[in-house]
Amino acid sequence: MAKGRVTKDDWTMAALRALARGGLSAVAVDVLARELAVSRGSFYWHFENREALLVAALEAWERHATAEVITTVREEGDPWTRARTLFAVALGTEEIAGLEPALVAHTAHPAVAEVVARVTRTRLDFLAEIFGGLGFGPQESRHRALAGYAAYLGWLELRRTAADTAPEALPESPGAQAALDHLIGMILTPPPAPQGAPRYF
Template identity: 65%
Template structure:
């Protein structure tokens, strides 16, 4: 990357990679400037301070890992196909490996906590709607959404923490496709719009 040609998006993506590596403490301007091969002055061209970078990075994560996925999934008219697509996208390839578990682990940081709370609410609301669209009453759809989201968080934590013990959680791991299909089947089992047998 040419010196001086770094965008605010380059900084935010570098900050997200740093978050995945070492949490909020790893989002250090000098370290990121070195990684991006620019001076510290480049940072101040785009951001007022480190906190502004952290906010921008977390908002980028929110936009890409929640807003964009919901937009992509909502384009599908069939409720069952929409549910399957959602789980496949959510549990598919990660742009930055280990980012989500790293963010969840930083919940004690006020900036992280605020964005994580908003993302979790948005995701649970969307999951509830997905299950309601499959014919569940609202209360049951909410409970199924909670179970699905807990399964999602567990899946990505297994992928991050113990990939050798749970290779099925890796997108290219042995048995990954079958394991993901099985999880989706469990999540949609017994729904009114889910074909039996």
């Protein structure tokens, strides 16, 4: 990338890639400058210090991986289509592989903890909204939101730590789509109601 053409977004994305590769310690200005083929001066044109870069990177992740996804899913008119679209997008190909598990692993840092907590609340609330749209009651929607989010985090962790053992978790695996469809079906399908008990639909 040529000097003078590197934007603030280029720096934030480079920071997120570094974080996914090596954690917070990998977000080093000199290393990122070499990756972007620019001098440190480019960094200080956009950011006051490394902490400002980290905050901007976290906010970019929040925007791209949560706010924009929610906006896209809400454009779907049918509740079932919204639900399936959400899980297909969330569990599909990651923009930066390994980023979310890396963020969760670094919540001891106050800036990371704040954004991860905010993203988690937003996602759980939206998941509960999705399940509510499918006809589940408030408590059941909340419980399914928790289960769905746990499945999401676990799926990403399988990709990162057990790709050889669970290759279906990798988007490019031949069995990935069938495994993903099965997982989504399990999350979205209501349990059988006991005899005489009211059903959710």
